Amino acid sequence: MSTNPEFTQINPLFARPGEDSRAPRHTLAAGPMGPETAYQIIHDEIMLDGNSRLNLATFVGTWMDDYARRLYAESFDKNMIDKDEYPQTAAIEDYCWHIIADLWHAPEPRATIGTSTIGSSEACMLGGLAFKRRWQQSRRAAGLPTDKPNLVMSSAVQVCWEKFCNYWEVEARLVPVTDEHPCLDGHDLAAYVDENTIGVVAIMGVTYTGIYEPVQEIAAALDAIQAATGLDVPIHVDAASGGMVAPFLQPELIWDFKLERVHSISTSAHKYGLVYPGLGWVVWRSRDLMPEELVFNVSYLGGDMPTLALNFSRPGAQVLLQYFLFLRLGFEGYRLVQQTSQNVALFLSSAIAEHGAFTLISDGSDIPVFAWSLKAGHTDKWNLYHLSDRLRARGWLVPAYPMPDNLSDQTVQRIVVRNGLSLDLASRLLTAITEETAYLDRLEGAMPAEKHHPGFTH
Numbered sequence: 001m002s003t004n005p006e007f008t009q010i011n012p013l014f015a016r017p018g019e020d021s022r023a024p025r026h027t028l029a030a031g032p033m034g035p036e037t038a039y040q041i042i043h044d045e046i047m048l049d050g051n052s053r054l055n056l057a058t059f060v061g062t063w064m065d066d067y068a069r070r071l072y073a074e075s076f077d078k079n080m081i082d083k084d085e086y087p088q089t090a091a092i093e094d095y096c097w098h099i100i101a102d103l104w105h106a107p108e109p110r111a112t113i114g115t116s117t118i119g120s121s122e123a124c125m126l127g128g129l130a131f132k133r134r135w136q137q138s139r140r141a142a143g144l145p146t147d148k149p150n151l152v153m154s155s156a157v158q159v160c161w162e163k164f165c166n167y168w169e170v171e172a173r174l175v176p177v178t179d180e181h182p183c184l185d186g187h188d189l190a191a192y193v194d195e196n197t198i199g200v201v202a203i204m205g206v207t208y209t210g211i212y213e214p215v216q217e218i219a220a221a222l223d224a225i226q227a228a229t230g231l232d233v234p235i236h237v238d239a240a241s242g243g244m245v246a247p248f249l250q251p252e253l254i255w256d257f258k259l260e261r262v263h264s265i266s267t268s269a270h271k272y273g274l275v276y277p278g279l280g281w282v283v284w285r286s287r288d289l290m291p292e293e294l295v296f297n298v299s300y301l302g303g304d305m306p307t308l309a310l311n312f313s314r315p316g317a318q319v320l321l322q323y324f325l326f327l328r329l330g331f332e333g334y335r336l337v338q339q340t341s342q343n344v345a346l347f348l349s350s351a352i353a354e355h356g357a358f359t360l361i362s363d364g365s366d367i368p369v370f371a372w373s374l375k376a377g378h379t380d381k382w383n384l385y386h387l388s389d390r391l392r393a394r395g396w397l398v399p400a401y402p403m404p405d406n407l408s409d410q411t412v413q414r415i416v417v418r419n420g421l422s423l424d425l426a427s428r429l430l431t432a433i434t435e436e437t438a439y440l441d442r443l444e445g446a447m448p449a450e451k452h453h454p455g456f457t458h
Contacts, residue, residue, distance in 0.1 A: 061275060149196055
């Protein structure tokens with residue numbers, strides 16, 4: 001091959017050195033390649049990914065407007081932890097969580113405490129840690145042991161809570177979901193709560209079905225337990241999805257800091273907060289509910305600054321994107337965006353409900369997420385995993401997965417409607433579901449049972 005510089009300059013695209021051979025995958029190449037060549041190789045490889053707009057498995061946002069993308073590009077280099085170097089980015093972080101504290105009816109939004117995080121998983125970890133540390137402090141003050149903490153939650157919680165319990169040695173007490181109680185609703189809660197319970201997790205938007213757990217009913221059950229036993233058990237609301245939906249679409253619903261027993265709330269900004277991944281928020285009802293020993297001060301970045309997140313260096317760009325959206329949309333803008341997503345969800349779920357092959361499990365009237373199962377007795381030749389595979393072949397990612405615990409013999413399929421799935425595009429999805437179901441119904445023999453794709457992403 002010629003190494004003449006003039007040949008390199010005129011060599012057509014895809015025939016340049018580096019593009020006319022296989023790129024190294026597991027070791028560094030001996031020498032460099034041109035930036036345009038490296039770009040083209042990776043650009044071409046990620047064409048093999050799915051179209052993110054058609055990924056209806058994930059809750060994570062896949063679309064922002066041109067102004068947001070411009071702001072994103074201007075702030076790639078900002079490190080959220082370096083508040084002395086980037087004081088205005090730090091100030092904007094404070095603006096955001098104070099806005100969220102006000103949205104969630106904190107008694108004194110300007111006097112409480114909160115932080116941005118890398119997604120709501122980190123936010124949940126911080127809420128759980130605050131629970132554990134305050135429980136330990138109370139037990140030590142009373143001269144009681146602190147070696148057996150437990151956390152009560154539905155078996156349908158997101159995996160981050162199982163991780164929290166594993167990492168920080170807390171017993172996970174999972175209340176099974178059943179046909180009669182498809183989420184944690186306060187039923188039989190006294191059988192799971194005891195003196196070692198550090199808190200209860202309530203979910204505003206169950207991952208499997210999209211339904212809200214009734215936080216007010218859970219709080220009432222804990223009130224009754226306290227009246228009977230003296231145990232004062234707090235609630236953390238995992239509002240990864242619902243925290244940025246309920247204030248706009250269900251303002252009459254009581255689930256947030258209006259309930260005194262709710263100590264902390266977390267949400268995913270990169271879900272219905274409408275920001276690119278990854279950003280989350282956690283806010284406490286009042287400053288005293290975040291133990292001071294979990295807040296650290298560092299002075300080696302140029303100034304003395306507090307930090308209470310688990311991660312240290314992390315992007316500041318997404319925080320700026322959140323504030324951009326708060327300014328850009330305001331309350332009414334958010335309400336309109338979320339209402340549009342819910343309208344699309346209700347359009348799709350009503351069509352699924354009318355389809356003879358399916359039974360609707362949830363309809364998207366909480367967060368814009370709904371699920372369905374295959375109607376009993378409809379067919380013995382195919383299942384929802386086969387339908388999921390057929391839709392995947394057309395570019396749509398619509399996951400099928402088993403429900404947890406007592407409902408594990410039930411397979412469901414779920415659609416997450418996000419900003420960017422228009423009603424027109426949703427009608428094309430409905431056509432695909434109808435056509436692929438008809439194809440499967442025409443089969444003369446059973447589809448093979450095989451290992452299917454992972455159920456879904458959070």
